[in-house]
Amino acid sequence: MKIELQGVWERVSVPALAKAGMALSQLSGLDFSVTETDIIASQWAAVKKKMVDKNPNPGYAVRLGAHGLFFAQIMLLFSDQNGQQLVSRMIGETVALPLDDLGLSALGEVGNVVGTAFLNVFADLFQGVWEPTVPEVLTTDALKFLSGVHDDTPILVTEAVFQVTGENIDSQIIVIPLPNEQGGIA
Amino acid sequence: MNILIVDDAAFMRLRLKKLLEDQGYQIQEAANGREAVERYQAERPDLVLMDITMPEMSGIEALQAIRQIDSGVKVIMVSALGQQAMVIQAIQAGARDFIVKPYEPQRVLDSIKKLMA
Numbered sequence: 001m002k003i004e005l006q007g008v009w010e011r012v013s014v015p016a017l018a019k020a021g022m023a024l025s026q027l028s029g030l031d032f033s034v035t036e037t038d039i040i041a042s043q044w045a046a047v048k049k050k051m052v053d054k055n056p057n058p059g060y061a062v063r064l065g066a067h068g069l070f071f072a073q074i075m076l077l078f079s080d081q082n083g084q085q086l087v088s089r090m091i092g093e094t095v096a097l098p099l100d101d102l103g104l105s106a107l108g109e110v111g112n113v114v115g116t117a118f119l120n121v122f123a124d125l126f127q128g129v130w131e132p133t134v135p136e137v138l139t140t141d142a143l144k145f146l147s148g149v150h151d152d153t154p155i156l157v158t159e160a161v162f163q164v165t166g167e168n169i170d171s172q173i174i175v176i177p178l179p180n181e182q183g184g185i186a
Numbered sequence: 187m188n189i190l191i192v193d194d195a196a197f198m199r200l201r202l203k204k205l206l207e208d209q210g211y212q213i214q215e216a217a218n219g220r221e222a223v224e225r226y227q228a229e230r231p232d233l234v235l236m237d238i239t240m241p242e243m244s245g246i247e248a249l250q251a252i253r254q255i256d257s258g259v260k261v262i263m264v265s266a267l268g269q270q271a272m273v274i275q276a277i278q279a280g281a282r283d284f285i286v287k288p289y290e291p292q293r294v295l296d297s298i299k300k301l302m303a
Contacts, residue, residue, distance in 0.1 A: 023266070027288035090197070106197035112239065113287050116266035123269040131267065134194060134241050 006156060009177065010039045013158040016121035020173060021162050023117035027110065028090050030169065032162045039158045045151035047176075055172065059083055060099070062111030065133040066119055069126055072177040074115040083107055085169050104137045110171075111135040114162075118175060187302060190214045190231040192222040192248065193264070194240040198287075202235060202264070205291050211298075219243030223251045226259070233298060236281075238265040238272070246279055253280045260301050264289065 014037060021034040040047070059080035066072040078086065080097055087103045088094045090110075095103050112135045123130040149155070156177055163170040189211050193199050196217075203213045214231055216222040220243040226234065234252070238245035245263060252259050263276045268286030276284055283297045 023288055102196055102200070105195050109195045109197050112195070113266045116239075116268075116287075120267070120269050123271065127271065129269055129271045129275075131272075132239055134239055 006041065009156060009158075012122055012125060013037075013039050013175070016118045017158070017160045017173070019121050020114045020118040021160075024110065024114050024162055024171075027113050028086060030086075030089055030164045032164055035161045035163050037158075037160045039156070041154070041156050043151065044149045044153040044155045047155055047157050048151070051174065059139070060107055061138045062108055062115075063136045063138065064111055064115040066115070066130055067133075068130040069122060069128050070177055072130075072175060074111070074118065074132070074176075075174045076111045076114060077172045077174070078107070082169050082171060086110065086171070089169075098139065104139075108135040108137045111137070114173060115175075118173070187233070188212045188214060188229070188231040189298070190216060190222065190225055190229070190234045192216045192219065192234060192240070192245065193237040194218055195237075198237070202294070205294065206298075209295060219245055219248030219251075222248045223255070226252045227255055230256070232260070233301060234259065234261045235264050235294070236261050238263060238267050238276070246276060249276070249279050249281060262294075262297050262301065264294070 017034050017037055021032050025032045055077050058077040060078040060083040062076045064074045066074060083099060084095060084097050087099060087106045090106050099107065112132065116132050119130040119132060158175040159172060161170055161172050189206055191199050191202050191213060194217050199215050206213055214225055214229060216225050218240045222236065236245040236249060245265065249261050261281050262283045262285060263281045264285045264287060266287040273284045282301055285293055285297060
């Protein structure tokens with residue numbers, strides 16, 4: 001990725017994350033805010049270590065691929081408790097763990113709506129289409145989604161935490177642009 | 187009035203179904219574009235609410251296929267993919283309206299009433 005494009009990525013990621021947070025609030029009925037926004041360029045090994053350190057046991061992960069402007073991976077990570085609380089609010093009754101098919105569907109839709117809101121900002125800015133894949137929900141080993149990326153691959157990551165003020169609900173979004181499904185940022 | 191809800195997310199189908207049944211509409215469901223085409227051909231609902239990003243067949247492809255069956259079909263796209271280029275593509279393919287997820291329930295009801303008036 002050329003330096004100027006990286007600069008654009010860094011600048012547009014902030015309002016795109018804000019849009020994603022607004023979408024999550026509207027879908028869930030909870031007043032989420034975006035905190036701890038971080039946009040970093042690094043090698044995949046370092047990024048992976050940071051993700052593991054921050055999320056030693058993510059519980060649930062929703063993954064979307066994105067194609068069009070360029071290839072990217074989007075992941076939303078939830079602890080068991082946060083996934084349970086978020087789905088309970090969306091469904092309107094307390095759901096049990098592990099989440100059943102309807103609960104997993106709700107969590108997948110969170111990934112779809114939040115991830116696509118992020119993509120929409122970039123697509124409209126560049127007057128193109130940046131289309132997500134159908135969301136996948138993973139209940140173990142969230143980082144397995146990115147097992148095809150080599151450790152020494154240079155990579156650009158946007159991440160943020162969505163948090164509800166006054167309540168113990170948060171989730172983490174990670175967006176990793178890649179030129180193709182295996183490679184890193186050239 | 188019969189409405190076909192097309193969305194791969196069971197949660198979203200359930201949410202829309204509750205909203206519309208409370209208003210007295212009769213609901214049919216499909217979980218992807220291919221199933222939507224089959225259900226439309228068999229049951230000819232009065233209106234279709236169609237997601238875009240779905241497995242097997244996308245909502246845009248399903249819209250085009252259904253229009254081959256019935257050029258007068260009334261389809262409202264209901265998708266998170268509210269990118270300008272995609273909205274234009276859907277309208278050009280024959281969609282009558284485009285509602286971006288997450289939506290306000292009243293926005294959906296207003297669109298249906300307007301189309302069925």
